[in-house]
Amino acid sequence: MEELLALRQYIEEKNYDRALELVAELEEMSKEDKLNKIFSYAVILLLHLIKQQAEKRTTRPWDFSIYNSIKEIKKINKRRKSGGYYATEEELKEILADAFDTAIRKASLEAFEGKYNPEELMLKIDYDSIQSSALKSIL
Secondary structure: HHHHHHHHHHHOOOOOOOOHHHHHHHHHHHHHHHHHHHHHHHHHHHHHHHHHHHOOOOOHHHHHHHHHHHHHHHHHHHHOOOOOOOOOHHHHHHHHHHHHHHHHHHHHHHHHOOOHHHHHHHHOOHHHHHEEEHHHHHH
């Protein structure tokens, strides 16, 4: 809210350079918020893809969680008014790579009733195929 008041003040003072700087900051803050939300859903998406592949099975709740995560990532990433996307394909790859560590740690607590640590669980999955599947589903 403070930023909007400052923006109004800069415009009223005809300090357009500072107003544009503030607009750029607001755009960056908005994008960071979107990317953080995408990261959170990416963790959930990867978690269930990992469990599916490791346990060689699925459940209806896992399937729904995958569906919902994909839907939310697509919705969050889409720029409604101007069109286009917040995260490029390359940025989505980076988000998925970053989210994988959290997902594998969480999956190690849930898959096989938690009997494998993250390193052991990694031996039961194909990292590249999971990442590829996740990326393909959200593009």
